[in-house]
Amino acid sequence: MFPVLAVGAVFQAIMQTVMVPLLPSMPGFTGAGPTAVSWLVTSTLLVGAVMTPIFGRLADMVGKRRMLLIAFTLMTAGSLICALTSNIALLIFARGLQGAGAAVLPIGMAILREVLPREKVDRSIAMLSSTLGIGTAVGIPFAAAIVQFADWHLLFWVTTAIGAGVATAAWIVIPESRTRTGGRFDGVGAVGLSAALICLLVPITQGSTWGWTSPAVLTTFAAAVVLFLLWGVQQLRNRNPLVDLRVSSRPSVLAPHLCALLVGFAFYGNTLITTQLLQASAEHGAGYGLTILQAALCQLAASFAMMIFAIVASRITERFGAKITIMAGALFLLGGYCIHAVPGKPLWLVVAAVFVAAVGTSLVYCTLPVLLLGAVPLSQNAAANGVNVLLRTVGSTVCSAVVASVLAAHTVAGGLGFDTSAFVIAYLVCAGCAVVVFASAFFLPSRRALALVAD
Template identity: 90%
Template sequence: MSMSISLPLRLHVAGRSASAPTRSASGTTKVSGPAEKKTRNLRHLVFPVLAVGAVFQAIMQTVMVPLLPSMPGFTGAGTTAVSWLVTSTLLVGAVMTPIFGRLADMIGKKRMLLIAFSLMTLGSLICALTSDIGLLIVARGLQGAGAAVLPIGMAILREVLPREHVERSIAMLSSTLGIGTAVGIPFAAAIVQFADWHLLFWTTAAIGAGVALAAWIVIPESDTRTGGRFDAVGAAGLSAALVCLLVPITQGSTWGWTSPAVLLSFAASVLLFVLWGVQQLRNRNPLVDLRVSARRSVLAPHLSALLVGFAFYGNTLITTQLLQAPSGHGAGYDLTILQAAACQLAASFAMMIFAIVASRITERFGPKITIMTGAVFLLAGYSVHAVPGKPLWLVVAAIFVAAIGTSLVYCTLPVLLLGAVPLSQNAAANGVNVLLRTVGSTVCSAVVASVLAAHTLGGGLGIGTAGFVIAYLVCAGCAVVVFVSGFALPSKQALRPVEN
């Protein structure tokens, strides 16, 4: 028997002009009244605000990467403790994304969006005020809640914009994940190289406060909300299963992949996922509707999200280390942090340009063709990456080509879900999709760390060429699987927007 707690739906009343919520046959509540009228003339600003917010949360995920080598000196903590400054963000993001997505569908998308922005801003403020490693890890965990911004933002766009503008806007919003990731590294590197590292988080705190204020003014209240009860047991079960899965993945290279702690954690995650799945299938108001998720039109985009999350993060993580690695005995280009980060701007340009191209390909040929084309670009980019001893300009070209593939896929996945799930489950479905992207990136981080560590040369001479080649070929293999899985995606004719 599943336990649950009630979350009341808010009734907006304001004098005679207010109107009560109406409930459809599917159990969805539609809310209208003065709040909707006040924001109607600001709806042209909804997409810009959400886009800035999505870029901001993506920056939060990568902003610590250039600082990691220096953080032991800044905090007095060991390398293992410092690694949690990235792990805590990814872990909290993975756990909170499906939970926030479900709550957004239930109690209001604007409300949960503001909570996410507030937690991110609070995390930045704490980071700006302290050098204590414990407080920094907690603060970085708070910033992980920002991962929910993207799926909630997509659900808001589907609800607010005219139908003819929804697909293109959602596709462009999805691309901001890559843009923010590519911008975050040079942004952080520039500040750290020329100023105190705390200034980085004072800056992000100011940005977060500004984005939260803009969202409060511009974003309208949700017109559509689901009823029912929040599945607290399902949320706790999913959180525990994800923790048992992701912690050993991120710490496996430190603890040892065959250590009892890692093996027991993986075993516990399998057991917890099985129990959670049974509980979800028996619950009338599940956190994740597994029956919907099992449909081919939903399952295939989720698989693509997992694999592309892996491949996309490899383009950033592997290449950043390659560019900064010493040349000579090992593979590397001897670039500074800022120079290496500047090379990643090629990914930002590709994501911005091809977000629009992706939507046009989808409109003409359907999302299936767009995703398979993206997989071809990913494969081409990683094939160039895997060539040893290439000139620097070719590395930048490979970054650009792989980012094109990422943009084409990332921008199309939400469009597939748009035609596969009802409006009342949109935020939750996109939350699961973003969760799987995060899991893919986390697995990539662990795999890359293990491969490169296995090919580290003695005497601090750097990393052998074979290590980078193998890491890139693993990402290329993911691209091949994405291409093959594309055959299972629905055709353009099969896609129809799903209503409640």
């Protein structure tokens, strides 16, 4: 089961990032404008954010295997549509279908908790969590290589084949859930959360295009605040809520969620900022002038870090506790971004900084699900991990908006390049997130407290 779930999680991570190298070329491929093309990423993020907590709750209620297969099917269907068309409207719809794959990770973690012997659960979940970084780091060079040497539709034919294979393997080897909560699905809560997330994430992703002080951005942000408040009241009054806010407000659950939000921001910065720095022309400001493929290959250091330190994270947690692992991860993140922030450094030092920051990401990402494992009941495991993955997505989305705004404010040479200070500021913002993660680790429960909850 574990290899199937791991490949599935890598597959969904690739789906989230595979469009990034394609974006500059998509207007020429589709005949659409840059604003419409940007929705090829935005639609995936939005659907992923909305569907992750919903699929997590449904997995607890009606069966984890069933919801996992639905997620794989939607991802594969989205890939097939992308392979068959160049129509921008259909592509945006298909990329939205692929966003449903964000639910694969929390459902997979819940399956492992249910079916594996207790002594194997922590390490397996830690390794599964690391696949998010592995898929992200692999997806960019994978897409860049195909774009450089072949027709871009081939990329989605390959992912369609992978998706069909993973879905078939999951149907064969994954057993149906023994633990189900049953009950009525909170449709009102699902609609309310979806509306609130859309009103939050759309202006974040489109703010640099619409203008951060434009009426559209301010209105949707205000609507998000109102909708989240109304949704929270509705959830607290509901006997069978979509998200159990009373459980989520416990310090043992709230602290891992805060870490997920901040590390989601910092992790995406390691990929997004560095990719732009490596491809930026040194003749028009800061940069290294690498091709898409060369820049993507530099990101492979993050994949190696995530693979190696997934196992290390579980060993540290077993010996010293999750709090120490989170603190160590935050320090690695801080160290990596401090190296990143040094202007004019040689290329090898950029790759080293990518590796160090990815080590920190791996230590934190692999530990958060283990913390939730001991902090929530088995019947709410998929839903709790779904919220945690949702907050990672929100962190990454906010990072994308912040980086876009910082870089746009520091362009040089008539917009052809970026000033050195742009990248320094962006990296230091990520370093600030690492500091907050380190501080929040003090509020994490001790191993003794987690043991009492588990008992």
